[in-house]
Every structure is written in structure tokens, then in C-alpha cells.
Amino acid sequence: MLVTVKRLLTGLVLSAALAFPATAFENRAEAGFVIDQTTGTILFSKRADEALPPASMSKLMTLYMAFEAVRDGRLSMEEKLPVSQHAMNYGGSTMFLDTTDRVKVSDLIRGIIVLSGNDACAVIAETLSPDGTEAGFARQMTLRARQLGMTSSTFANSNGWPAPGHRMSMRDLALLANRLITDFPDFYPMFAETEFPFDGRAPQNVRNRNPLLRLGVGADGLKTGHTQEAGYGLVGSAKQGQRRIIFAVTGMDSAKERSEVSEQIVSWAFRQFSSKTVLRGGKRVAEADVWMGDVPRVGLVSNEDIDVLVPVSAGNNVTAEVVYNGPIQAPIAQGDEIAELVITAGDLPPVRVPLVAETDVTAGGFTVRMRTATSVLFQSIGLGS
Structure with a gap:
């Protein structure tokens, strides 16, 4: 019995039990997920398991696999990689790479984190792909995501460029952020870098778009995203004292709204809950x-x-x-x-x-x-x- x-x-x-639903917190994100990493408590969940266009937030999966390759010795941070025509052809946010470049892995990684370089992602993808193509790497991303427990993620490319079927859920993005923080503590500080003036060639794209990094709220990562289809989103993390929160939100109408919602989440999570x-x-x-x-x-x-x-x-x-x-x-x-x-x-x-x-x-x-x-x-x- x-x-x-x-x-x-x-x-x-x-x-x-007092009537305090964790989901009572309202914000303007179309979908979101907030978790207290220290205790594993889910603080907020809104359409968290719905597979949505993740835009550049899906670059976190490319970064995770790049970090794994460095850790396993399949890639070196000092190694210089060639830039293909396919990588150079990417528009949007880029490092302005061209086919005459050979770029250090460490610069490519910082270019992905800070500059959200679509071209940098493609260079990493083609290098690690089992068949040398970005599409082959995307299939590998999907498989690895499943192995990590990300059940609502499917990748069509390495950088979040709009494509049919390229989808992630907010819960999956938060899970991935947690794995990046816990599995790669030596690499994680790069996510807090606010500027990366790569080679001086793109002065208009040197600043990290994460709106929380300069606010003094303990934020130290991770990745913004924006496309017309996805709206504005952010996978963020902040640590105050012994507590760390991780969150993923998407669907805001502007960068300003993304900044306001993200700051609101951090303030609410740390002020309305205490660890005992x-x-x-x-x-x-x-x-x-x-x-x-x-x-x-x-x-x-x-x-x-x-x-x-x-x-x-x-x-x-x-x-x-x-x-x-x-x-x-x-x-x-x-x-x-x-x-x-x-x-x-x-x-x-x-x-x-x-x-x-x-x-x-x-x-x-x-x-x-x-x-x-x-x-x-x-x-x-x-x-x-």
C-alpha cells in the first residue's frame, strides 16, 4: 500500500498552500520559459513547448557543438578555417568574411556570440559537418539536440536563417543554455563580452545586442534573435548571489520591447522569490x-x-x-x-x-x-x- x-x-x-500561481506573471512575450537554475524550479511557462522560429537564438546549438569539438580535440581554438562562397553569401548579421579569409576558431566563436555572425556559423558548420555541408551539420544538430533532451528542436541551418522546419521551443532553448553554462564553464564567460571589433572591418557591428549585459543586474549571457517571422527574442541568464536564473522569450515587436521584457523578468525572478x-x-x-x-x-x-x-x-x-x-x-x-x-x-x-x-x-x-x-x-x- x-x-x-x-x-x-x-x-x-x-x-x-497559498494561491500564488507561478504563471500569474504577465509579460509581452508570445512564448517564454523561466527557470531558477539553482533549485530547478520553473517560475514561468507560456507556450514553452511549442516549436517556433528561433532566429539567431538557435546559434547556441552551433556553439554547443563547437565547444564539444574543442573539448574533444576535433577542433582547436587557434586553428584557422577557410571561408566558403556559401558562408560568404550569407546576409543579415555577419562578420563580413570573404573567401580570401582564414579565421581563427576563437574569433569565429566570438563572432557568433557577440556579433551574431551568420557567416561564422556556416564556417564552423561546414568544418564539423560529416559531409562538408551546412545542411549535413544541421541534421547533426537535430540529432545531438535529441540526445540532450531537446524534443521540440529541428534545424535546417546553423544560424537561424529563416527556413521551413527550422524550429525550437523556449523550454529547449533554456535547457540548451543550462547545458552551455554547466558543461563549458571555461567558455561561458565569452557570452558576457559586450564588444568584439573583429579585424576592424565592420565598425557598425561590434556590440553585443544582449540588452541586459550593461545594466548591472548580474546578466552574463546568452543570445538574442530577430527575424520578421520570429519577432525579437532573447535567451538570457543572470546570477545574483548564489542564485542563477535562465530564461528564453520570443515574439516581441521591437528591440526596445525585448529589452523591457527581459529586464522585467530578471527583476521579478530575483525580487519575488527567495531560496531557503x-x-x-x-x-x-x-x-x-x-x-x-x-x-x-x-x-x-x-x-x-x-x-x-x-x-x-x-x-x-x-x-x-x-x-x-x-x-x-x-x-x-x-x-x-x-x-x-x-x-x-x-x-x-x-x-x-x-x-x-x-x-x-x-x-x-x-x-x-x-x-x-x-x-x-x-x-x-x-x-x-
Whole structure:
């Protein structure tokens, strides 16, 4: 049977969940997704799983694969790559490359991040493509995205140039941003660069279009996007104190609106939520009943400190449930995952934390087994307590 045990977390008041829907936050983005990276809490979701035109925000996938290639030794940051006619022919935002150039990988990467170079993406794509074409690299992008858990992303090119079927969801973009931050901490600081005057050849295109980088709000990435079809969008991240948020929004009508919406998201996410440590690793939360063990119950603990995000309007009101299928059959080894702590703060999605056995529990001897069997028999005929 399913056993649920409600427990009061030390120092917090147990009460009914307050009416604070995370989706109550309104902004002018057509679609968006906001997550607190530190706790994994989803703060906002609006058409988040809908596959939409991502414009230049899809360049993040090209960057991810370029970083992987550098890490794996298939590409060197100092290596100089040729520029094809196909790459040179790209319009829009470019590094103004031509077929006489051989460009360092590090410059191409900075050109993608800061200058949003469509041509730079194509150079990287053709170099890493299994067949030497950008289309071949795009197919590889789609496959790699699936492997990373991005289920709503399909790529037709390396840079987000408008094309049928070139689509990403806001959730996928946020997931990708998180992977860039966590998988490539040595490369990630490049996303905070505000200028890159490549070779002095394009003075009109040297500034990073990310509107948050110069506002002093902790923003340090990642990528803007704009096409007529997609509107204006941004995949952003900001860190204040120990907290980091990641967000993806799209469909704004202007660069000004994109800037206003993005700043609004950062302000809201950090001002309206606070992180609280509700459980210390190794501290007993509850006990689970044991079946045929040398003791009748075993303590339940978490392996690590547990932080949860709490809406400011909810104060210290947090509910928690310990859930397990029990009684637990002995023997039980210390550290076995045997229960789950479900923590709810306001109307935010519940946080689920695995709980493990605090100690070993060995199987009981003959006397314990006889006593247990007798108890079960008496209960089945109505004589048990």
C-alpha cells in the first residue's frame, strides 16, 4: 500500500498552500520559459513547448557543438578555417568574411556570440559537418539536440536563417543554455563580452545586442534573435548571489520591447522569490516502517542540503510529505533510496527529493518472523489492534 506521512520541517510553518500561481506573471512575450537554475524550479511557462522560429537564438546549438569539438580535440581554438562562397553569401548579421579569409576558431566563436555572425556559423558548420555541408551539420544538430533532451528542436541551418522546419521551443532553448553554462564553464564567460571589433572591418557591428549585459543586474549571457517571422527574442541568464536564473522569450515587436521584457523578468525572478534551506543533509526527516527486520522502523535522511524556492508572498509557509511504498522489506542497506520528500511552496511545482535509509537494517531472526506472521494472521481475522 502507499504510505504518506506529512511532516513539519524544522523552522517552517505548516499551512495550506497559498494561491500564488507561478504563471500569474504577465509579460509581452508570445512564448517564454523561466527557470531558477539553482533549485530547478520553473517560475514561468507560456507556450514553452511549442516549436517556433528561433532566429539567431538557435546559434547556441552551433556553439554547443563547437565547444564539444574543442573539448574533444576535433577542433582547436587557434586553428584557422577557410571561408566558403556559401558562408560568404550569407546576409543579415555577419562578420563580413570573404573567401580570401582564414579565421581563427576563437574569433569565429566570438563572432557568433557577440556579433551574431551568420557567416561564422556556416564556417564552423561546414568544418564539423560529416559531409562538408551546412545542411549535413544541421541534421547533426537535430540529432545531438535529441540526445540532450531537446524534443521540440529541428534545424535546417546553423544560424537561424529563416527556413521551413527550422524550429525550437523556449523550454529547449533554456535547457540548451543550462547545458552551455554547466558543461563549458571555461567558455561561458565569452557570452558576457559586450564588444568584439573583429579585424576592424565592420565598425557598425561590434556590440553585443544582449540588452541586459550593461545594466548591472548580474546578466552574463546568452543570445538574442530577430527575424520578421520570429519577432525579437532573447535567451538570457543572470546570477545574483548564489542564485542563477535562465530564461528564453520570443515574439516581441521591437528591440526596445525585448529589452523591457527581459529586464522585467530578471527583476521579478530575483525580487519575488527567495531560496531557503529547508533540510540539512543527514538530518532525519521521518521514519519508515520495516517488514521483517531486526528493528521496526528505519530513519529517512537526505544525502545533501535541500534548498527550495519560496514566493515572497508565501513567507515561510511550506508543506512537505514523505511518501514511500511500505512497509520496507528487510534487509535494507544504509543509503538505499526508499522514500521521497515532496515539498510544496505556494503554487510552485512541487520539489521532489529522494530520501535514503539512515542505517542498515538486517533481516529479523526466527522469533521476529514468527511474531510478524502471527500479527498479520491476527489482523486478517480481525483480532489485531
